[in-house]
Amino acid sequence: MTDEMVRADNVHKSFGSLEVLKGIDLVVKQGEVSCVLGPSGSGKSTFLRCINHLEKINAGRIFVDGDLIGYRERGGKLHELKEREVAAQRRAIGMVFQRFNLFPHMTVLQNVMEAPCRVKRESKSEVRDRAVALLDRVGLGEKKDSYPAQLSGGQQQRVAIARALAMRPKLMLFDEPTSALDPELVGEVLDVMKDLARDGMTMIVVTHEIGFAREVGDSLIFMDGGVVVEQGPPREVIGNPQQERTKAFLSKVL
Amino acid sequence: MTTETQSGRARPEAIKAVPVRHPGRWVAIAVLAVLAAMFLHLVLTNDRFNWRFIFVTMGEGKRGAMFTGPVLEGLRGTLLLTVVAMLIGVGLGIVLAIMRLSTNPVLSGVAFVYTWVFRAVPRLVLAILFGNLGILWERIGLGLPFDRQIGNLFGIHDLNAQFYSIKATDLLSGFLAGALALGLSEAAYMAEIVRAGIQSVDEGQSEAAAALGLARGQVLRRIVLPQAMRVIVPPTGNETIAMVKDTSLVAFVPVSFELFFQLQAISSRTFIVLPVLIAACLWYLIICSVLMVVQFFVERHFSRGYGTAGKARMRLSGLSAEQGGGAVPTSGPGGAGA
Numbered sequence: 001m002t003d004e005m006v007r008a009d010n011v012h013k014s015f016g017s018l019e020v021l022k023g024i025d026l027v028v029k030q031g032e033v034s035c036v037l038g039p040s041g042s043g044k045s046t047f048l049r050c051i052n053h054l055e056k057i058n059a060g061r062i063f064v065d066g067d068l069i070g071y072r073e074r075g076g077k078l079h080e081l082k083e084r085e086v087a088a089q090r091r092a093i094g095m096v097f098q099r100f101n102l103f104p105h106m107t108v109l110q111n112v113m114e115a116p117c118r119v120k121r122e123s124k125s126e127v128r129d130r131a132v133a134l135l136d137r138v139g140l141g142e143k144k145d146s147y148p149a150q151l152s153g154g155q156q157q158r159v160a161i162a163r164a165l166a167m168r169p170k171l172m173l174f175d176e177p178t179s180a181l182d183p184e185l186v187g188e189v190l191d192v193m194k195d196l197a198r199d200g201m202t203m204i205v206v207t208h209e210i211g212f213a214r215e216v217g218d219s220l221i222f223m224d225g226g227v228v229v230e231q232g233p234p235r236e237v238i239g240n241p242q243q244e245r246t247k248a249f250l251s252k253v254l
Numbered sequence: 255m256t257t258e259t260q261s262g263r264a265r266p267e268a269i270k271a272v273p274v275r276h277p278g279r280w281v282a283i284a285v286l287a288v289l290a291a292m293f294l295h296l297v298l299t300n301d302r303f304n305w306r307f308i309f310v311t312m313g314e315g316k317r318g319a320m321f322t323g324p325v326l327e328g329l330r331g332t333l334l335l336t337v338v339a340m341l342i343g344v345g346l347g348i349v350l351a352i353m354r355l356s357t358n359p360v361l362s363g364v365a366f367v368y369t370w371v372f373r374a375v376p377r378l379v380l381a382i383l384f385g386n387l388g389i390l391w392e393r394i395g396l397g398l399p400f401d402r403q404i405g406n407l408f409g410i411h412d413l414n415a416q417f418y419s420i421k422a423t424d425l426l427s428g429f430l431a432g433a434l435a436l437g438l439s440e441a442a443y444m445a446e447i448v449r450a451g452i453q454s455v456d457e458g459q460s461e462a463a464a465a466l467g468l469a470r471g472q473v474l475r476r477i478v479l480p481q482a483m484r485v486i487v488p489p490t491g492n493e494t495i496a497m498v499k500d501t502s503l504v505a506f507v508p509v510s511f512e513l514f515f516q517l518q519a520i521s522s523r524t525f526i527v528l529p530v531l532i533a534a535c536l537w538y539l540i541i542c543s544v545l546m547v548v549q550f551f552v553e554r555h556f557s558r559g560y561g562t563a564g565k566a567r568m569r570l571s572g573l574s575a576e577q578g579g580g581a582v583p584t585s586g587p588g589g590a591g592a
Contacts (some may be wrong), residue, residue, distance in 0.1 A: 052465055083470055091467035101462035104559045105480050115466035118476060147559035160462075167466060 003030040004063075005171055005202040006051065011060035013046055020046045022226040023060070028204060028219075033197045035213035035234065036206045038223035039249060044206045045098075047223070048173050051204065052093045053086050064093060065170055091119060094164030098176040100156040102148040102163070108135065109144040112163045120167070127166070134162040138192050154185030158192050165196075172196065174205040210253060214238055222246045304529040308536075312524070319520055320533045328516030329537060335433055335501045335512065340494055342437025347444025352474070354449055365445065372442035378503050380439055384431040385507035388421075395419025429511060432504030440497060447489045451482030483556040491549035495542050513537060 006028040013021040020043045028034045036044045049055045051062055053070040062069040069089060071078045081089070103111050112131040116122050135141045138158040140151075148156055157177055164172060174193065178186040190212050197203060197216050207213060213220050213234050220234040222243075230237055230246045238254075241247045297303060309318040316322060353365035372380075397416035398404070405413025455478050463473040502514035509515065514534055521530040 054461060054465065087464070087467045087469050090465055093465070095462075095465040097458060097462060099458055101456075101458040103459065103462075103477055103481075105556075106559070114476065115463075115468060118472055119467045119469075149559055163466070 004028070005030045005032070005065055006204065007061075007063040008047075008051075009061045009063075011047065011050060011062060012058045013043070013050060013055060014058050020226050021050070021057070024223075024226075024228055026221065026228070026231075028202060031200045031202055032218040033203045033205065033216050034219045034221065035217040036204065036221045036223060037208070037210070037213060037249070038229075042223045043226040044223045045175050048095075048175050048204060048206050051171075051173060052090050052095055054095075064089070087119070091115075091167055092170045094167060094169035094172040096157070096160050096164055096172070096174045096177050098179050100148070100153070100160045100180070102156055102160055104148050107145050107147055108140065108151070108159050111148070111159060112166045115163070116166050131162070131166055134165050135159070137195075138162045139188070152185060153181045154188045157181065157189045161189075161192055161196075170202065172201055172203045174203065174207065176206050176208065178207065178209060208253065210238060210250075222249065224249070302528060303532065304526065307526060307529045308533045312520070318533075319517065319526075319530055320536060322520070324516045324519065325513065325533075328511065328513040331429075331509070331511035332498065332501045332513040333541070335429070335436065335504065335509075336494065336498050338433040339436035339440055339501070340497055342433065343440025343444045343493070343497075344490065346438070346441035348448050348479075350441060350445035351448035351452060354445060355452060369442045369445050372439050375439070377436065377439050377500055378506060381432060381435040381503050382506050384435040385428075387431070393419045393421055428504075428507055428509045432501075432507045432509045432512075435507070436497065436500060436504070440493065443493060444490070447486055447493070448482070451484075451486035452478055454485045455481045480556070484553075484560065487549070487553050487556055491545065491552075494549075495545055498541050498545070499538060 004027055006026065008024050008026040011021055011024040012019065024043075024047055026034075036048070038044045046055060050057050051064065051069065056070060067089060070081055070086060072081060073079075102108075103114065106114065109128070109131055112134060113124075113127050116127040116130070117124060132141060132144060135144050138161055140155060140158055140162070143151060143155065143159075148159065151159065161177075177193070178189050181189065186209070190209065193203070193205070193212070194216050205212070205217070217234040219231060220237045221231040222229045222237060222241075222245075224245050230241060230243045237246065238250060241250055307318065308320055311317065312319050312322065319325065350365045350368060353361040354369070356362050356365075375383075395416040396418045397414075401413050401415035405411065459477055459481065460473050463477045464470075468476070501512060504512055505515040505518075510519075517530050517534045521527050524530075
């Protein structure tokens, strides 16, 4: 295949009569970090959730690593994938949520081990070693036996990142990963994400952290009203926006 | 200024304030003490309670009413009936709750109708009804459905495709009819309890699990149900305790292998009524006490990672502190609102 990790062609999504995505086109190459910016309600989170089929799209196509997401095309007709097949596609796509969504009844280590043990049926000792290594990597090796409620927001989000990485994903989706955090905890999460980016992970990051987008992003997408208003290299889009709407947004957040 | 407070000043003496007085509490305690003394006096001095009859002996060479053989047999029956009925109730209840929450309208419709019917019919009526189902059908069996009708269609009369069948009155005599009546009725209530539990789990949980690639069954079993248990267990404890007492209804099926039936048999034989009733109360009290202990441990098991019991207690005492009492120190500045 090509080195395209994600390709979205003319993606539309409606909730009832409300059209949230009105034709999104996007290409993210292998190893690229793509940051999505935009006001709330612009459809950026919805678009992210379409990539791993948490939301079904109404028109268009999304491909991840060459695979059509959620459907199979046969004889010019689309067939919905079985639940099992959708789950298999999701295994290659890690997702980190705004509100962490750690499993509160499991320890940190169990949170990280759950999916590899249950879904991939890997050997427990191997998964355990990898989980401990991942927790060390996000700086939480000592917290492995704590429950999520005993951790700060920043720590919880770092566990959530380790949990997603434990499945060895090809692609990581971040849905406003620092928006629910106290300002002084944002940095530790961004550091982990920068580290990931340096390691060559393909990432799509919906964020309000302009600094992160400028420093780490390979491309920046500005969305508003369900369409991509402007995209390009982050320094250019942020430093010299072409569209009025982008200028207005940036002048408020910068 | 901040540096000065940190380094230059000594820590002031810890506050030792005179606590708020609660004269009302002392009055209440006095009233209750008098009432308790009156009750004890009443119980201990009235011979008609006949404690000897309850605990020591019913007559020549016999044990007390609480401990005679038939009563202990009945106790065993009551416990067994409770366990079987609750197993049916919880198992079927979980299935019904999952059906009710299904996107398939047929499944959720069937679950709704089941709950509607079995919550509407009183357990006593249900118990008697199940005891008399033998009137409707002579035999109950396992086999192809509608075998007679299909046979008639092809001109074969009396086609019998039953693998196994049993006389209805044998199957539904006594114990099984009672257990089914109680269990099926319980399932309707448990379905609602389980549904509430499942719905109490944040949607982000199943989303996160799905995003990790877990299948729907795994999400339910590993992620949603364990968290729902926190909400499900306390009302289920309630239901179990209620079930212990409702087993006395199967006396009308009739089932004789049951605690209350056996105790009543004693009273109709000896014409000693009140002590027998007291013996029944005591047995039910003992069973419920044991169940409450069990419930405590089950709840603690499922609150791993939450510590909710502790938090709830803190909220309550925080509330009483806000209302100007309570010995609990609050971290906030002065709890004297309103």
